[in-house]
Amino acid sequence: MRSIIATFLISLVALAATGCGGGKKDHALARVFDKYLYEDDIQDIVPAGTAPDDSAAIVANYIQQWIQEMVVLEKAENNISDDFEKELQNYKNSLITYNYERLIVEQQLDTNVADTAIQNYYNKHRETFTLKNNILRTVYVKMPAKSKNIQKIRTILSGNDLSDKKIVELERLAANEATAYNFDQSAWITFFDFQHIIPVKTYNEEFYLKNIKNIYFTDNENAYIAKILDSKVADELSPIDFEYQNIKNIILNQRKVEIVDKMRANLREKAEADKEIEIFKK
16 A cells, blocks of 8 residues: 555656655644645555556545545634534534443343333333324235135134144245245234234224124235234233233343443542542632
8 A cells, every 4th residue: 555655656656755844743734724635545445456556546536535524624723613613622622532331331231131120110100001092913915916825825814723743834935935924823013013914995994893704805916814813002012922021121221321320430439539630629
């Protein structure tokens, strides 16, 4: 990379050097007011294996962009208010603090959340888990309308017993042809998401969910087969299985807050013990 820069920009280096005192400035490629761009600053901008001509073009373009940015920055720095300087410093402080706190959390956070912890949280906060949408547990298959396995799948799904043996059989029948399927009988999904896979049409979702159990229809390309196992409508208590990941995230966020609060308290305590904190009275 250095040889490319030296070959292509030898004249720029010489020109920049004439305006520099010495030391690191001897390797300057460009100057805008009191800001310098050095060879070391652009060592990583050219991907390995780039042809020399392309490398030179990338470097030249980078220098021009840097010059333009520095020209605007110089004008901006001379015209910003003291309030903006304070905002900038506050943002810098917040960014540094945030990244340090994130590092501490990454080092100390226990991401294992026991099922009992999730169950306990659910039991204590049941009043907060009210459904905003209609949801259902369902097994379904979407497959080409010409498939020879449609009737076999319909027969299995129309039965009252979906044993593990029958689920294995469904997976075998769907594996090679189905474009979408779900045989997890414990998973809840919103009716909205269900309609994106099995495009049923209804003007009354609640009535549909309470009265329809077996679904089968076709269009020009696909056959849609589904069995509704259970459903809950908006404003009912949301089942724990539907809230599982949400509760886990809440518990993890609580742990993150506790880690940060403890870190802050420990640092404050140490600073006070070391006499590094003083409050001056006016």
